[in-house]
Amino acid sequence: MATLGPSGFSPYPVAVYEGLLNPPPGYALMFNEIVEEEQAMREAAKAMLTRANPTIFPGPQVLYAWNEEAKEKAKLVKKMAQVLGAKIIPMYDYRPKYPKINPAVEINPNHPNLTIWHNRIKACIFVGVHCHYANVALKIIRAETDCFTIAMCGMAGHEDAMITLRDQHVEEMEKFIRVAEEVKKELGL
Amino acid sequence: MQTVTETVVYNRAGQRVVSPDYLLFEAPRTKHFMTGSEAVKEAVKRSSVDASVSYPITPQSEAAHLIGELWVEGYVGVYFRGESEFGVMSELAGCAMAGARAITTTSGPGTLRAMENFPMWAGTRIPVQLVLMARGVNSPLSIQPDNLEVSFLLDTGCMIWYAENAQDLFDMIIAGFVVAEQPDVHVPVITAVDGFFVSHTREAVMLPPDDIALPPYNPYKAPMPVIDAEVPPGRFLRDPFVMKSNYISYATHASWQWEVRSAIERSRPYAKHYLRGLTEEFGDPTAELLFVACGTAAAQSKEAVRLLEEEGIKARVLKLKTIRPFPVEELRQAVKGAKYIFVPEFNVVGWLEREVRRYLYGVCDAEVIGAPRVAGGMTMPPEFIVKEVMKLTGKEVKHVL
Numbered sequence: 001m002a003t004l005g006p007s008g009f010s011p012y013p014v015a016v017y018e019g020l021l022n023p024p025p026g027y028a029l030m031f032n033e034i035v036e037e038e039q040a041m042r043e044a045a046k047a048m049l050t051r052a053n054p055t056i057f058p059g060p061q062v063l064y065a066w067n068e069e070a071k072e073k074a075k076l077v078k079k080m081a082q083v084l085g086a087k088i089i090p091m092y093d094y095r096p097k098y099p100k101i102n103p104a105v106e107i108n109p110n111h112p113n114l115t116i117w118h119n120r121i122k123a124c125i126f127v128g129v130h131c132h133y134a135n136v137a138l139k140i141i142r143a144e145t146d147c148f149t150i151a152m153c154g155m156a157g158h159e160d161a162m163i164t165l166r167d168q169h170v171e172e173m174e175k176f177i178r179v180a181e182e183v184k185k186e187l188g189l
Numbered sequence: 190m191q192t193v194t195e196t197v198v199y200n201r202a203g204q205r206v207v208s209p210d211y212l213l214f215e216a217p218r219t220k221h222f223m224t225g226s227e228a229v230k231e232a233v234k235r236s237s238v239d240a241s242v243s244y245p246i247t248p249q250s251e252a253a254h255l256i257g258e259l260w261v262e263g264y265v266g267v268y269f270r271g272e273s274e275f276g277v278m279s280e281l282a283g284c285a286m287a288g289a290r291a292i293t294t295t296s297g298p299g300t301l302r303a304m305e306n307f308p309m310w311a312g313t314r315i316p317v318q319l320v321l322m323a324r325g326v327n328s329p330l331s332i333q334p335d336n337l338e339v340s341f342l343l344d345t346g347c348m349i350w351y352a353e354n355a356q357d358l359f360d361m362i363i364a365g366f367v368v369a370e371q372p373d374v375h376v377p378v379i380t381a382v383d384g385f386f387v388s389h390t391r392e393a394v395m396l397p398p399d400d401i402a403l404p405p406y407n408p409y410k411a412p413m414p415v416i417d418a419e420v421p422p423g424r425f426l427r428d429p430f431v432m433k434s435n436y437i438s439y440a441t442h443a444s445w446q447w448e449v450r451s452a453i454e455r456s457r458p459y460a461k462h463y464l465r466g467l468t469e470e471f472g473d474p475t476a477e478l479l480f481v482a483c484g485t486a487a488a489q490s491k492e493a494v495r496l497l498e499e500e501g502i503k504a505r506v507l508k509l510k511t512i513r514p515f516p517v518e519e520l521r522q523a524v525k526g527a528k529y530i531f532v533p534e535f536n537v538v539g540w541l542e543r544e545v546r547r548y549l550y551g552v553c554d555a556e557v558i559g560a561p562r563v564a565g566g567m568t569m570p571p572e573f574i575v576k577e578v579m580k581l582t583g584k585e586v587k588h589v590l
Contacts, residue, residue: 012440014447016454022373060414094414096441110441131372131412132314132448139444155410156373159451 012143015159022157022166029157029164037165037172038179044125044150044163045084045180049189051123051148054086057107059129061154063092069170070128076173077127083180085189086125089115094133109133113144121145126161127152127168134158152176200237202264204402209367213360213463216397225387228355228394229294229320230255232362233265235397237405239289240267242277246299247332248384249322253294274299278306278319285315288408288415290366292317296384297324297331300338310377311346311449314413316369316406317377319347320362322384323484325536325565333566334385336484339512340540346449347377348456349513350464351483355394357510358382364463366403372410374456376449381512383485383535453514460511467516470523472505478578479527479555481520481545483509485569486533492571497578504578509541517548527555529581533574537564 023029028040048054062073081088089107096110103118109129116124124147126134134151138160141149151161152168165172198206207216212235223231229252233241241260243253260268267284271277274295284291295303300321310317321342325335342349350365352358358380365378382388408415461467472494480490487508494504507523509516524530530549532542542559549557561577563569 012444012447014451016451017447021455021458096438111438113440130414132375133413135412135448135451136441136444139447140440144440155412156371156455 012139014139020159022159023164025167028166029159031162040163040165041176041179042183044165045176045183046187047123047148047150047163048084048086048125048180049184049187053119053121054084054123055119055121056081056084056086056088056125056127057091057129058088058127059091059133060093061130062128063090072170073128073173076170076177080125080173080177080180083177083184087119089119091129091133091137094130107137109137112137112141116141116145116147121147123148123150125150125152126158131155131158135160198404200402200405201266202237202262202402204235204237204400206237206404207401209363209403209463212397212401212403213363216401218395218397221394221396222391223355223394224251224389224391225322225355225358225382226251226255226389228359229362230259231394231396231399232359233292234259234399235402236292236363236366237290237402238265238292239406240281240284240291241265242269242271242280242284242291242293244271244274244277244295244299246274246296248324248334248388249294249296249299249320252320252322252388256292256294274303275306278303278310281317282306282310282313282315285317286313286416288406290316290370290406292320292362294320294322296322297326297335297338301326301341304341307342307345307347307377307379312445314375314411314449314452315377316366316375318362318365318369319377319379320358321379321381322388323381323535324384331565334383334485335535335564335566336381336383337536337538337564339381340536340538342379343513343540343544346446346453347379347513348374348453348460348511349379349381350460350511351509352380352382352387353484353487353508355387355392358387359394359396361464361510363403364460366406367463368456368459370406370410371456371459372412374452374459375412376452376456381484386485457514460514464510466519467509467511467514468519468523469508469510470505471508473503474505475526476503476505477526477528478502478504478531479524479529480504480506480531480533480574481509481523481541482506482533483512483541484535486535489569489571489574490531490533493574493578496571496575500575500579500584502578502582502584512541512544515544515548520545520548521552524549524553524555527553530555530557531574531577532557532559533569534559534562535564535569537562
């Protein structure tokens with residue numbers, strides 16, 4: 001939990017107030033370092049393959065058939081989960097739930113920590129979540145849990161995730177799956 | 190032989206769609222003589238605007254009226270008059286949530302009447318643009334130039350840019366849409382200008398051709414789903430933002446507020462590019478006397494620098510183009526070597542002086558002087574600024590008001 005700096009009086013740490021901005025196109029952000037996309041993909045795959053209860057949180061942009069890309073990405077999310085041995089828990093909408101969500105089967109951007117605590121998730125991937133809600137959720141997760149967060153974003157990325165992959169479309173997701181398969185082999189899993 | 194095929198795209202008005210960089214930096218420009226209000230019209234004309242809502246209040250009424258003419262001419266998709274400024278800002282939000290590029294204008298008390306909407310705009314992450322022609326607020330009633338209302342807007346979660354003249358205003362309105370609509374920014378932009386001094390005076394403005402325009406807004410890159418109240422899944426993805434206070438946890442609210450402010454910070458690199466820097470420097474870079482100013486106060490400070498030169502006093506100006514995000518690093522860099530920092534302002538409270546002091550606290554030994562300060566419609570002749578400096582140096586004033 002942040003105790004120093006401009007964001008220190010908030011219970012939540014905020015990456016931009018710690019000097020971090022999203023990576024430039026073609027690069028990724030790993031903690032506070034701008035790195036090559038492939039290097040970040042390898043570390044992301046390693047985190048998912050070696051930490052407890054890895055989980056993918058797909059958002060509305062891959063859960064609903066808005067367009068052909070969404071359909072294609074949904075298939076890739078499923079394949080990614082198989083390769084990484086990860087569970088899938090959907091973030092199917094963004095509305096706060098009353099009295100509370102069922103953390104066993106869903107995640108909500110307004111209290112994502114509940115799902116992570118309940119399922120003891122130590123590594124996760126956000127994919128297909130609209131950027132604002134991903135950012136709101138990632139700040140809470142970073143403050144309240146010890147989960148390693150990976151953002152797979154179709155836009156500019158999320159500096160509050162531990163690893164940010166930006167401009168991730170079908171081609172990049174296929175690349176990530178290839179990288180994950182290689183890392184899995186290297187780890188002897 | 191290779192054949193190159195170029196796809197040309199036109200917007201609803203039949204203007205050729207070009208890149209923001211081409212429109213702002215590369216397209217040939219011609220000189221025109223116009224008021225700030227007319228510069229607003231010219232900028233909106235080239236911005237592929239979908240919607241504008243208006244309400245009359247001096248001194249922005251002419252700009253609002255001219256945007257209406259653009260609707261008649263087919264350059265603006267929707268244009269109507271709101272019931273009040275509160276209605277205008279709410280209706281503009283509705284347009285933006287439905288996926289429209291939207292703009293409005295207001296001034297002084299209208300800004301305060303609409304106030305609840307500005308943090309709502311930011312919290313709902315809509316990239317609308319408000320051209321604020323500052324005039325001061327009640328009470329007592331004033332329709333004169335004064336920028337007190339900007340101080341009320343500083344922490345609304347909107348970006349705030351400040352134009353010095355009609356040229357700045359023209360360029361900033363176009364750049365404002367481009368920066369505000371970046372997916373990782375996507376918060377409103379308030380483009381402020383001093384009413385009357387800029388809105389009602391004519392000056393030379395360099396304009397690109399009017400048959401080219403910005404690419405239309407793509408709402409599907411927004412960080413929130415575009416609301417389609419009729420069709421799922423958009424219909425059930427996103428509840429009305431303000432209706433959930435009893436369900437929103439402290440955690441969500443805190444994170445959400447930080448996220449809006451983070452979005453403003455993310456605008457820095459984009460604003461630096463499209464505004465050619467968050468600040469502009471004028472005068473002798475070795476001068477120990479520095480003016481930090483925005484808008485008309487920056488223009489008058491530049492004139493004061495010329496007069497001071499005749500008095501044998503070296504001075505310089507740091508003009509701030511953005512107030513949110515505040516150009517912290519640029520300010521800290523510029524004050525190196527400065528002994529006296531004057532902050533001339535058109536308001537009684539000295540909101541810019543407060544900002545300057547805040548960001549220089551503990552990092553600069555120079556004396557910050559919140560002067561000269563005028564309000565309620567007073568002008569700030571450069572001689573007045575010179576007189577203030579002379580008070581400090583104890584020298585005789587050559588230029589008399």
